[in-house]
Amino acid sequence: MRTITVQRCATALTGLLLLSPFAVAQSAATATPITTTASSSEIAALPDAPVPVASQSAPQASQPQTSAPQQSTPQTTPPAQGNQPSLSDLGFSQEQTQANAQLQARLNQRTHDLKVHQTLGLITLAPLVATIAVSGGATQKHDRNTPGATPVEPSSAGVDLHAALGSTTVAMYAATAWYAIRAPKIPGTKPKGAIRLHRDLVWIHGPGMVLTPILGAMALHQENNNEKIHGIASAHAVVAWTTVLAYTASAVSISWPLHLKFWEHQ
Amino acid sequence: MKSLGVILLVATAVASAHAQNQWTLTQSSITWHITHPVHEVEGTSHAAKGKGNCSAGTCDFLIAVPLNTFSSGDTNRDLHMLQTVRGAQFPMVVVRTHLPQSELTAPTVHADLEIQFAGQTAHYSNVPFTRTQHGADVEIAGTIPATCSDFKIDRPSFLTIPIHNEIPVKVDLTWHPQ
Numbered sequence: 001m002r003t004i005t006v007q008r009c010a011t012a013l014t015g016l017l018l019l020s021p022f023a024v025a026q027s028a029a030t031a032t033p034i035t036t037t038a039s040s041s042e043i044a045a046l047p048d049a050p051v052p053v054a055s056q057s058a059p060q061a062s063q064p065q066t067s068a069p070q071q072s073t074p075q076t077t078p079p080a081q082g083n084q085p086s087l088s089d090l091g092f093s094q095e096q097t098q099a100n101a102q103l104q105a106r107l108n109q110r111t112h113d114l115k116v117h118q119t120l121g122l123i124t125l126a127p128l129v130a131t132i133a134v135s136g137g138a139t140q141k142h143d144r145n146t147p148g149a150t151p152v153e154p155s156s157a158g159v160d161l162h163a164a165l166g167s168t169t170v171a172m173y174a175a176t177a178w179y180a181i182r183a184p185k186i187p188g189t190k191p192k193g194a195i196r197l198h199r200d201l202v203w204i205h206g207p208g209m210v211l212t213p214i215l216g217a218m219a220l221h222q223e224n225n226n227e228k229i230h231g232i233a234s235a236h237a238v239v240a241w242t243t244v245l246a247y248t249a250s251a252v253s254i255s256w257p258l259h260l261k262f263w264e265h266q
Numbered sequence: 267m268k269s270l271g272v273i274l275l276v277a278t279a280v281a282s283a284h285a286q287n288q289w290t291l292t293q294s295s296i297t298w299h300i301t302h303p304v305h306e307v308e309g310t311s312h313a314a315k316g317k318g319n320c321s322a323g324t325c326d327f328l329i330a331v332p333l334n335t336f337s338s339g340d341t342n343r344d345l346h347m348l349q350t351v352r353g354a355q356f357p358m359v360v361v362r363t364h365l366p367q368s369e370l371t372a373p374t375v376h377a378d379l380e381i382q383f384a385g386q387t388a389h390y391s392n393v394p395f396t397r398t399q400h401g402a403d404v405e406i407a408g409t410i411p412a413t414c415s416d417f418k419i420d421r422p423s424f425l426t427i428p429i430h431n432e433i434p435v436k437v438d439l440t441w442h443p444q
Contacts, residue, residue, distance in 0.1 A: 085317035085328040087360060092315065096332045100354045107349035114346075186345055193340030254342070255424065258304045 106184040113183035120176040121251060124169060128244060131165040135237075138162035140223065151228075159220065166213055173209050173247075194256050201250040208243025215239055289327070291316030292403065293440035296331055298412075301430040309338035309347060318441065320367050329361040329439065350422050351384040359383045373397055375406060388416040395437075403442050410435040 087097065137158025140151040191199060218233035229236075294314035300307050313335035318327040333353035338344055348354065360382040369375050375397050379390045395408035413431045414421050421428035 083319045083321050083324075084326040084362070084364075085319055087328070087330055087358070089317050090315040090328070090330055092330065092332065092358070097358055099357065103354035104349075104352060107345065107354055111346060111349045114342075189341055189345065191341055193338075193342065195340060195342035198342075255304065 103186075106186060110183045110186065113179045117176055117179035117183065118254075120172060120179060124172040124176055125248075125251070127165050127169040127172060128247065131162060131169050132240075132244065134158065134162050134165060135240075140229075153223070163216070163220070166216060170209055170213055177206070194253050198250050198254040201246050201253065204246035205243050205250060208239055208246060212236065212240045212243055287320040288444040289316075289318035289320075289325075289404075289441045290444055291329060291439055292442045294329075294331070295436075295438040296336075297436040298336065299434050299436065301432070302424055303427055304424065305429075307338055307343065309336040309344065311335040311337070314439070316439065316441070320370075323367050325365055325367050325370065327361075327363045327365075330358050333357055333359060346422060351417070351419055353384075356383070356385045370397075370404070379410065381410070381412070383412075384417040384419055386417040388412070400440070403440050405438065405440045407438040408436075410437065 138154050138161075140153060142151045143149045215233050215236035218231075219229045219236050222229050222233055291314060293312075294316070295310060295312055296314055297308050297310040311331050314329055314331035316327060316329035318325055320326075333348060333351060334344075334357065336344065336347065338347070362380045362382075363377045365375070365377050369377075373396065375395045376392045377395060379393055381388050381390065390410060390412075393408060393410055395406045398405040398407070412433050412435050414429075414433055415431055421431065423429070
């Protein structure tokens with residue numbers, strides 16, 4: 001039974017090794033960014049615009065007149081009518097005012113891919129937590145009250161469950177990474193804000209997701225040979241926990257800062 | 267000699283009147299604000315440009331700002347905003363208003379706005395703006411009570427909860443007479 005488990009792990013690891021280095025490198029390059037003209041320090045230095053008094057006393061005064069706004073065609077420079085200034089008077093470049101259907105398509109594809117990335121990433125947390133929860137059933141038990149006693153071996157079912165959940169986690173992680181990799185890059189944008197930390201943490205949880213199952217398989221192999229877990233295999237738990245923490249931090253960082261206002265009506 | 271003096275006087279008066287009839291936007295801060303149960307986010311642009319022409323007692327103002335100049339401090343969010351509001355297909359927000367010239371001297375300016383955004387046009391009537399004189403320049407500040415539904419914007423969601431429909435836009439514009 002143990003031999004079969006080792007073979008399963010080895011198969012899963014082979015697939016992972018093929019995917020992960022690429023995933024790690026590409027995820028870092030995926031960092032998504034934007035062209036901006038105002039730095040955050042400039043924004044922070046600006047005072048808030050005063051809130052109009054009349055809008056509070058008569059909020060209905062400034063409601064939009066048309067509930068069904070008109071659809072317009074992609075923006076062009078409309079001709080000035082009489083005294084009215086036109087868009088061409090303002091001095092924007094054609095590049096700024098020209099519609100770009102190709103860019104819109106890239107943005108749409110990017111949003112789609114990153115939504116899938118987000119969903120899969122959150123779902124991946126479930127097998128990740130489950131793998132940790134059952135990890136106790138996959139390790140040797142030592143009787144601390146009886147020094148020198150033979151450690152109690154974990155059950156095959158416990159080891160198999162831990163390995164299966166771990167493999168599921170790794171497979172889902174790879175799928176999550178794939179959607180970040182395939183999301184189109186938007187030219188001329190530099191990463192800024194929470195996305196930078198989210199991207200940089202890939203360098204921790206990416207290698208961690210590769211190493212953890214390898215070390216787990218090595219540890220299992222040593223156990224099957226009735227050896228005490230030794231060498232790099234003994235780092236399995238440490239690497240796993242580091243990976244879990246980095247992955248969780250990555251998920252939280254992309255949404256940071258959080259302002260909990262669940263009690264407010266929409 | 268006397269007639270030359272009169273001509274010069276009239277010419278100066280005409281030139282002066284013409285100068286006060288045109289306005290140029292010199293400084294701007296335009297900020298959108300979104301609310302979500304776990305997020306409060308703002309994005310600001312200082313790249314708006316505008317002109318105003320006044321004649322026969324009425325004024326026409328035009329303000330435009332490229333959508334890709336708004337920054338929330340997070341490029342990932344800014345790109346998502348651009349996608350959501352169809353910012354590559356409709357890269358500019360264009361605001362037009364037509365108001366009596368006498369409104370320009372009132373401490374609170376009530377403007378009827380026509381806003382082109384995300385491929386839609388919406389009208390907001392009687393939007394109040396505070397007016398502050400800084401020497402020759404005039405600062406106009408207020409909040410436009412925009413909503414996602416006004417512009418048929420599909421509200422982005424996080425953890426399956428969409429943002430609030432209200433996306434108030436704070437504007438602070440400094441105009442210089444020419």
